[in-house]
Amino acid sequence: MSSRRRSADQPSRATITDVAREAGVHASTVSRALNPATRGMVTEAVAARVAEVAERLGWRPSTLAAGLRTRRSRSIGILVPDLVNPVFPPIVRAAEERLAEAGYVTFVANTDTDPTREAMIVERMAAHLVDGLMLASATETSRALQICERFGIPTVLVNRRQPGSRHGTVVHDDLRGMALVIAHLHGLGHRRIAHLAGPPGVSTASDRLRGFRAALTAHGLDAEAAPVVIAAAYSREAGRRAMEALLERGGFTAVASANDMLCLGIYDALEAAGLAVGRDISVTGFNDMPFVDRIHPPLTTVRIQHAEMGRCAADLLLAELVSGGQGEREIVLQPELVVRSSTAPPARS
């Protein structure tokens, strides 16, 4: 017979009742003595004795049992599209750190940019009574946000906007980021610039596309005529395929990509086509994700504030958790152009 280890031979963890019996007081008193918020309601001496017994018995509060009553769990869910994309880990880490300081644990999950999966995860998180949710995965049509609202779970968006949403949001000024890119390329002499756009429904993709077109116009270039190909996902493979399509079409000396991950695929496609990044075709990225300074040639890209984004989002969420729903602000961080060697004046040919 397979007896559950936890129940049988193992010394099942001490409960508040055990502590009460041992300390010679009532369970409620123990609860009050051990809860920082209610400690004042109890005698100094009793509090000390209870604390001592609890310590000795190795008592740990059961988040579950507490949550059953309070409907809170001191935990926060963080949803990202794909942890394998190096943009997200730094954001998550920074948020996690800030939330931990405030006493919250964080649970991270991948959504694969799949709305169904995203909705399922939100439901599961809700079932675990997360106190708040941080979505780095929100698409412009995410059902997830409605679910959050239905359950009344405070939610903030990170690195993704949802137009018209009332949720706290932390993003970057992508239009300005693209303007920096185009100004740089224009300054190098490029006049025929292509855009490798991100997947549909993702706000960074559409914002950067808009920024691309606006910046071209601002420089007196024909935004309508500029080659644009949309990548199926923010992945290396999708970037390669999109770049192949762009190459077939031709008619450009530089390509401004919606994101660094795509650039890896762009490099792959250009290498396969026998073209040199920088010399033959200039390439720019977006995000300045880790390690792109070490790829060859080092990528000119737009730096976003990964850690700051995570911290701001955490603060926004924490504010909302205490104030009960005021944090409906949008924080827009400023990006910065980092010039490396993937951009150069256009080839003569």
Place this chain on the structure above:
Amino acid sequence: MSSRRRSADQPSRATITDVAREAGVHASTVSRALNPATRGMVTEAVAARVAEVAERLGWRPSTLAAGLRTRRSRSIGILVPDLVNPVFPPIVRAAEERLAEAGYVTFVANTDTDPTREAMIVERMAAHLVDGLMLASATETSRALQICERFGIPTVLVNRRQPGSRHGTVVHDDLRGMALVIAHLHGLGHRRIAHLAGPPGVSTASDRLRGFRAALTAHGLDAEAAPVVIAAAYSREAGRRAMEALLERGGFTAVASANDMLCLGIYDALEAAGLAVGRDISVTGFNDMPFVDRIHPPLTTVRIQHAEMGRCAADLLLAELVSGGQGEREIVLQPELVVRSSTAPPARS
């Protein structure tokens, strides 16, 4: 007044009692009808009616309430040292996928290779009644494993061994991996090979160091005389500092690194010293983490099976969850050498 949204105006989610009332049966019957495992104990007709009502009322099981009784939560905790290290996300993703198929949610957390933090997280996970734990963070002296045993939580180790541990473990044959590296370097003509070792207490670090020495000896080289510097962490920065120390010491034409992350720092240090990777000093990594094929020069490294490791660990854990503690196996996967351009015959000088 700040009324908690969840309680007041929001339609608090339907409970099993609501469904029971609506369906005209007892709550226990609802429980049985909706639980796949106990559905057989109930009439087909009743089951159907209950299911219909539950659907209509939007009933969702409360993991917490259920866990309070069953002491299970259908969730698994995954602990990694640092999600920013690209080795881990693919492992986590693969494990997550396999576990999700089996109906488990996964919670990921970073430990920062800090035993105290690791212990705290394990406790919190235990408080959330995770059914199992996957540790990619275990150091050779981790207290975390004892905590797991005390709580009776099934635990497996991934990408880390703990000597003498009885836990299921999935690792690679690091000794063989190092042997492949040294054979490759030796074949190129290198005779003075240095090792940039990983941090103390980490099994991959000590295994690879042992493998390094054993392989040197096997090739008739003096293992004792070989320069070895220990990096403070598996990070780019620590790699740079360790490499600087190694350069001061000198006396080598190639350096075998314990891991790819360190190689980024090695590249930084060599660049700062005006040395060319490959031509002046050959460099090898370990892990074949994403993107190292695109750094300059592309890194010769040992490929490990990231996804397979995650899947195996998940299977091991699942087996243990159903059988109740048999999975005390150690799975050793085989690594593979990937030769790129960071290695070349030693410079003449």
Place this chain on the structure above:
DNA sequence: TTGTACGCGTTATCAG
């Protein structure tokens, strides 16, 4: 200041 009594949503164990 402390104890009593009850509820949170579900499952296990009996009876019927």
Place this chain on the structure above:
DNA sequence: CTGATAACGCGTACAA
């Protein structure tokens, strides 16, 4: 096959 009842561990009005 179904209903009643008692847990699970904790928080919290209310009473003492």
